Amino acid sequence: MSFGIGLSGLNAARQDLDVISNNIANSNTVGFKSSRTEFADLYASSVGGSASKGTGVQLANTAQQFSQGDRINTENSLDMMITGNGYFVVDQNGEKSFTRAGYFALDAEKNVVNNQGLNLQGYAADASGNILPGTLADLKISQSELPATATTNVTGAANLDSRNTVPSVGTFNPSDPNSYNSTMAFNVYDSQGNPHTLSMYFVKDSTPNQWTVNFQFDNATINNAGGTPIGSQTIAFNSSGQLLSGGTFSIPVPEATNASLVGVADMTMNLDLGSFSQLGSDFTVNKATQDGFPPGQLTGLEVSKDGVLKALYSNGQNAVQGQIVLASFPNDNGLIPSGDSLWSASFSSGSPLFGSAGKGSMGNLQSAALEQSNVDLSRELVRLIEAQRNYQANAKTIETSSSLTQTLMQII
Incomplete structure (x- = not known):
């Protein structure tokens, strides 16, 4: 049985090393959330037996840690950071994904997209700049120049x-x-x-x-x-x-x-x-x-802390283009990582709740900033050493069990 116990310890240590290595590898990945391994002991019992025997260890859960990452300042107004709760909502062919990585820019059609080309979701605005809440839509910047307005x-x-x-x-x-x-x-x-x-x-x-x-x-x-x-x-x-x-x-x-x-x-x-x-x-x-002004060309963009997206024009005017919508979940740990700094909703996470930044439980947005990975590199290196020693100790258990078996065989 000691062979099996030692093998379970080796597997657990290897899984721990995998998670720690992934954390270290993503220590510079914007919006990345670190994970930790959670283990549970194994026991075997017999019918009518008075005591249970330990049979090793198993991985119970790999839990994501959703603490806030540090701020990185940038010069791109479409780089965005969520301070507090919430996720950006992105869409590809009608499928919604969620991310904390605030890399956004304009594509050739003036759609606001992330670095994977997925469309950022939000509430659209009408021609007068009024936000139209209720239905999520791809956020898009008008390609037309801002027309002139006569002085009245x-x-x-x-x-x-x-x-x-x-x-x-x-x-x-x-x-x-x-x-x-x-x-x-x-x-x-x-x-x-x-x-x-x-x-x-x-x-x-x-x-x-x-x-x-x-x-x-x-x-x-x-x-x-x-x-x-x-x-x-x-x-x-x-x-x-x-x-x-x-x-x-x-x-x-x-x-x-x-x-x-x-x-x-x-x-x-x-x-x-x-x-x-x-x-x-x-x-x-x-x-x-x-109150009049000449026609204006698009010169930049501005995002307020509540997610209102404005186009800035060469004539000093601005026009509301829409409002970025955030999503929150009853259980963040139920989200399924899907790569490219994205998560997908699951039965365990619950259905997403949509809302504007700064309202209810939603955090605020910061423009020209990104959220750094929340990986504590020093802590992960210490954990790496501990996992390595744990692996070595379990290997020693198997080695010792093997020696005992050889001794027994020699007696026979």
């Missing part, structure tokens, strides 16, 4: 110097600084993304706390649809310098009657000067914003 809203904030006097030149002339007190300008865009300049010239009136705002579009007078110049608007302040009236108005710029607009849609800009003030200090522009 213009917001300005400034202080008009109450110490100013009425200009010496009574008739406004944008070429004559003596005909106005202050000026500010906005870069605005038409429906094709062509840039234009909307200028405002502020003229202090003889009426206390009142100013006239004169408009110019590309250094020319703005004409309405009938060809009549749109000259000015009046704004008024109270005795404390706060805006009293005239803070909001619309400026139509028809294409047909304004020479700098050619072949584009008519423009109408809603101007908000509600944050203007009139105080006894120098003219200061605090804010000058507008």
Whole structure:
């Protein structure tokens, strides 16, 4: 029986060495989770026997260790690391697999794929950037340039110097600084993304706390649809310098009657000067914003900690492309390793639960980072020595048993 016991010990030690060797071999494999061997003793008993005899050892389980790996920083925004619970979901021909290895990039069709070419799964987004939860889909980046958007809203904030006097030149002339007190300008865009300049010239009136705002579009007078110049608007302040009236108005710029607009849609800009003030200090522009922009080319990608994937464009805009979905399981140890840093679900693992990062039990995502293998190389080397000694000891058991058998044979 000692031969069998020793042989079971050799087999157990060999299996232990196999697992340790695999851990060491994958110590630099991104997203790899180490394993450990769990053994159980063997006993034999006879009917009516009063005592059981040990018959060796067997491998009870190879348990994966799902502790967090260290962070590796990268320069690729599609390299991703899960901090906490969860797995990336990838798909090949309708078959879902799960991984902690966050190597992702764009293929020729702008699909987000891992280094095996499997499609990363998530929630798609509509044309307005709204996430469409519920159904998993291949995440894909739009190949089209971001179209231009015409300016419709213009917001300005400034202080008009109450110490100013009425200009010496009574008739406004944008070429004559003596005909106005202050000026500010906005870069605005038409429906094709062509840039234009909307200028405002502020003229202090003889009426206390009142100013006239004169408009110019590309250094020319703005004409309405009938060809009549749109000259000015009046704004008024109270005795404390706060805006009293005239803070909001619309400026139509028809294409047909304004020479700098050619072949584009008519423009109408809603101007908000509600944050203007009139105080006894120098003219200061605090804010000058507008909501139009030219067309843009894709320049990069951005992933937020909750997995929202945005495309970044050369015009400074961004557009939501979708949201990365993570999966979790009732029993991680029930997952079946399938190679290429992938796992498959099993009856033991339970069905996957899908959700966005940072919600419920799901961990957060970190962009431009990868999760290193959780293998502790120093510990594995110590285990390797222990397994080697265990193997040698069991071999010695067989050798000793063999010697005893030879002695017995010599007596006979």
